[in-house]
Amino acid sequence: MKQNEALFEYLLRLGDSGMILGQRLCELVGNAPALEEEMAIGNVALDLIGQARSWLEYAAEVEGAGRTADDLAFSRDERAYRNLLIVEQDNGNFADTMARQYLFDLFHYHLLGVLTQSSDERIVAIAAKGLKEVTYHLRRSSAWIKRLGDGTAESHAKMQEAIDEIWTYSGEMFAADEVDRLMADLGIGANLDTLRTQWQNDAQALLAEATLTCPPLDAYMQRGSKQGLHTEQLGLLLAEMQFLPRAYPGASW
Template identity: 55%
Template sequence: MHKHEDLIQYLLLLGDSALIQGQRLCEWCGKAPALEEELALMNVGLDLVGQARNWLEYAAELLADGRSADDLAFRRDERAFRNLLLVEQPNGDFAMTMTKQFLYDAWHFQVLEGLCASSDERIAGIAAKALKEVTYHLRRSSEWVQRLGDGTEESRRRMLAAIPTLWRFTVELAAGSDGEKALAAAGIAADPAQVASAWLKQVESLFASVDLPVPPAAHYFYLSGRTGMHTEHLGILLAEMQFLPRAYPDATW
């Protein structure tokens, strides 16, 4: 694949993953276990939506087909999205949400840290700004994994249920596409192998601190967010997220 197309796909991976995870967090509005948690979840979600806009604006410029970041967010079909399978999974209970957030944050932090040194100044700038936010996201989700894993008998039971439910989707966090590897070799993208190694080390360290099991490495299966082969959950999420712009395509504020 040409480097230009590889870069577009990489930007969509970053932007779509942040957008969908942000959308999932915002589904907690009015449903969180405490007011403080609702505000925190919404703030993290809005951070991710803002990051998604930055990545999708760059992708739209490179696509140069007349579409904007909003068009990419609200007028693409499911198969055109490149987000990680992990982030499209339903929220479930609070333990499921925070486990998923931690697994994503630990990956996201390593990716952004690598991108701060990108030879593409636009990418390095977006990553540096996002890293400040994601540093907080990771600290917060890590603390919740510890609280829930080492909390009550019920909270631990829920954590022990959440980890194996989500773990199969971490296969995408442990390996990059050929395009990502080529971009990394050119100094543009974060090295997928380094990201995967640092991600696993962080997960193992945190889980060990509260005696939570780390499952064996996940294996590839027939779905892949990077190629647009998603779980059934993404289409349902997009139907809700995209309804208004699709129903009223010419509407303006």
């Protein structure tokens, strides 16, 4: 695989995961359990979508096919998306939302930390800006895991169930393929084996502090997003997200 092709693919993965999770969180605006939490969820969503725009703008430039970030966001079909499976899952209840958020935030934090040392200056700039935001995301989601896990009997049970349910999507974050290995070898991307060790150590420590049981690290893991294979949840999300630009192509406010 050529370097430019691999870089384009890598940037899509970074942008798509942030964009899809941001879209999921936007669904909670007006449905959060408290006003303060609704504002926090909205801010996290805006952060992720802003980061996604930066990654997709760079991807469009690398591709050199005349497409824009908006084209990549709103004109691709489901099989062309490269977001992690974990971020496309339904919001569920508040424990489900926070379990999904924490597991991704922890990965995102470590990933962006490595990318601030990338040999690609554009990636360094985007990652450095995003890391400041994701540091807050992780602090917030970690606090909710501990608050619910070490709270009432009901909140503990729901948090444990949420972690157990979403866990099967966590391993895909570290499933390296040809693109990941090439980007890591060139010093552009992250070594996912190293990230896995850091992520597992931090997740185990946090779950123990929250009085929750960490699921088996060698449990069966879902995967497929890097080949464009997704759960049915993504198609439903894209149908809503892409409706207006597909119905009125080229329209502007």
